[in-house]
Amino acid sequence: MQNNPSKDPLHGMTLEAIVTALVEYFGWRELGERIEIKCFRIDPSVSSSLKFLRKTPWARAKVESLYLFMRREQARASR
Template structure:
């Protein structure tokens, strides 16, 4: 059985990050890339060199750009299942799928897409997590329905005077003496 995987059909095969960025910037420009990908290296003093330097250091951003290259610029169908969990360079593109023409993108479409994503995030509640049925956001974060923090008397440590009473006086060394941090463990082993 052949252990090597054939990545020849992946459009990223043999394309350096710099060449990939040059293609994207020549076709779309930095403004469109920032609008769709929301990566700051495409907004603040953008250049190919600085973007390559950032993307080489930052895996999540590089994978985001590579996925954009595959599915917007090369117009391949979206990956599914196990392939989606892999980084874009490691994905196996079926032989029957061939790259198409680059998608037509605009700043207006990017704004609509961001608004749609914001609505989706708001619908899922705080932190992008779906709310559990029958449980409100305020109940999960330790607040009562009145908006005040819930009482947490069971979780508070005892008051200082109570702590001092419970500690053993023999545990505290006399001032100026050296403390053996393993003394208790040695006594327990004997």
Template sequence: MTQANNPLHGITLEQIVTRLVDHYGWDGLAQRIPVRCFKHDPSIKSSLRFLRTTPWARTEVENLFLNTRW
């Protein structure tokens, strides 16, 4: 199965969250995607745990990553 049309191919969820936090900061990320793991005592580890079990939130994070102007 090819991933040629998948822009996230080869990018881990941890890399996505880390780059978004570096770009927006936790406060900026929480404003864009208002979930508890970004608002209250945020960490990469807790965010990954939440995002891996919550498909709608993971989709929001992936879409934000794809639509961010780096």
């Protein structure tokens, strides 16, 4: 059994937690401007976003990338 922590910054993060964190940080409006997909722009909700993102790998990759960017910005701001 290995006790090495994962080097993947998304390890243990659910897609729901990622979307929720992005909405809290950016809000739906800015999120829809940064990632132009309908589920963020037209009647947005976490559940509709999760349905779309789970079926659309390119959109999920953009969301994960924006989440990592957000975490870096938060780390810089806390210094």
